[in-house]
Amino acid sequence: MEQNPRNLLFPPQAQSVTSELSNNVVLTTVNDLYNWARLSSVWPLMYGTACCFIEFAALIGSRFDFDRFGLVPRATPRQADLIITAGTITMKFAPVLVKLYQQMPEPKYVIAMGACTITGGMFSTDSPTTVRGVDKLIPVDVYMPGCPPRPETILDAIIKLRKKMGGEDFRERYETIQQTHRYFSVEHKMKSLPDVLVKEYLRMESRQAPPAVLAEAIEMRTPVDLGRLKALETELANGDRPSEYSGV
Amino acid sequence: METDPQNTPASEEALAPIEPGPCALWLAGQNLPHESLGTASDGIEMISVRPEDLLAVAGALHADGWNYLRLQCAYDEGPGEHLVSVYQLTRCTDRAVRPPEVRLKVFLPREDPRLPSVYWIWKAADWQERESYDMYGIIYEGHPNLIRILNMEDWVGWPLRKDYVTPGFYEVQDAF
Numbered sequence: 056m057e058q059n060p061r062n063l064l065f066p067p068q069a070q071s072v073t074s075e076l077s078n079n080v081v082l083t084t085v086n087d088l089y090n091w092a093r094l095s096s097v098w099p100l101m102y103g104t105a106c107c108f109i110e111f112a113a114l115i116g117s118r119f120d121f122d123r124f125g126l127v128p129r130a131t132p133r134q135a136d137l138i139i140t141a142g143t144i145t146m147k148f149a150p151v152l153v154k155l156y157q158q159m160p161e162p163k164y165v166i167a168m169g170a171c172t173i174t175g176g177m178f179s180t181d182s183p184t185t186v187r188g189v190d191k192l193i194p195v196d197v198y199m200p201g202c203p204p205r206p207e208t209i210l211d212a213i214i215k216l217r218k219k220m221g222g223e224d225f226r227e228r229y230e231t232i233q234q235t236h237r238y239f240s241v242e243h244k245m246k247s248l249p250d251v252l253v254k255e256y257l258r259m260e261s262r263q264a265p266p267a268v269l270a271e272a273i274e275m276r277t278p279v280d281l282g283r284l285k286a287l288e289t290e291l292a293n294g295d296r297p298s299e300y301s302g303v
Numbered sequence: 304m305e306t307d308p309q310n311t312p313a314s315e316e317a318l319a320p321i322e323p324g325p326c327a328l329w330l331a332g333q334n335l336p337h338e339s340l341g342t343a344s345d346g347i348e349m350i351s352v353r354p355e356d357l358l359a360v361a362g363a364l365h366a367d368g369w370n371y372l373r374l375q376c377a378y379d380e381g382p383g384e385h386l387v388s389v390y391q392l393t394r395c396t397d398r399a400v401r402p403p404e405v406r407l408k409v410f411l412p413r414e415d416p417r418l419p420s421v422y423w424i425w426k427a428a429d430w431q432e433r434e435s436y437d438m439y440g441i442i443y444e445g446h447p448n449l450i451r452i453l454n455m456e457d458w459v460g461w462p463l464r465k466d467y468v469t470p471g472f473y474e475v476q477d478a479f
Contacts, residue, residue, distance in 0.1 A: 146455060147453070184453075184454060184455070246457050248456045256448070262447040265422075266444075268444075269358055269419050269420070269445040272358035272362070273358050273359075273361075275359075276362060278356050279444075280355075281417075
């Protein structure tokens, strides 16, 4: 007696209709699709200030290969979604970091990499210039401890960031991208000085010829007249030199 | 065994006169004022120069072929002691094998540490003298652009001096 196998209650083959269906039909929401596309192409800024970046550079290389996460390092903040603060941030560098962060388009993410950018690290006790944690300057999404963290740790941090991105709802994006005013909140009392990076470094007037006192001493191999040097110093101080030249 | 130099007592060793190295002998031949400090632990000859004689000595050494300033740095001997500006020179030639090196030291009074800049002899001194100025407050007279290089432009004090006290850091950072 012929029996149609489709009518069997428990057919010997695996049922194929539903698996074919799941291979060919994707059920999702626009939100998930949007998140999936976003977290699959997190482009980090090529950014490193200290030894942490050595580990980050190892991650870019073929052994750890972070391209498989869709991470393509960008040389400009305008194209970057993510900044991994790889390395110590000093107070002198802090305005640059804030500017880089502000230049990144929304939505943007920050991973604080290494002990220095989390708490100041080994510089947190007595350094006169280290910023104690980069979260004083920019909002941090993922803190990645280590000194420096291994490339695997960076991958772990990126996976955690991807989880965070996957859970976001783009209907709430206008609530999450509000300015938090975490910097420039206190009126500072530092005095501003004229800009030093004027791109005239080698062309500046004082570089064209040595002062006569020094030129004579070099040429004639005679001792420098310290009294004349004092006079030279006051002369220079009258120029466009900052007042700190005059000493302690 | 008595003649083995390894067994010489330490006190006798300390009393032994400092042998001037080849560079110090050359300087003596040129009648340039200097003082030999012997040899450092890494085998490099050390010479002390007074600040007013630095340019004469450095210019003569440069003319003699010490054409490369390997490093310029400074250190503090301790609270109340001298500040020292250090210059390490070498000869850059083609196919050089172990080129000779010499280390010049200028001991400066802590109250008024000033000496002429060697920028006009070796241009490499530019940023390194700025760093020594930034960290120790040593004034390099005649340097074309002696401003702070690592610290904030309006920083007060000389952070690497032994008697420097770090200001209350958190207030500074909150202000920033």
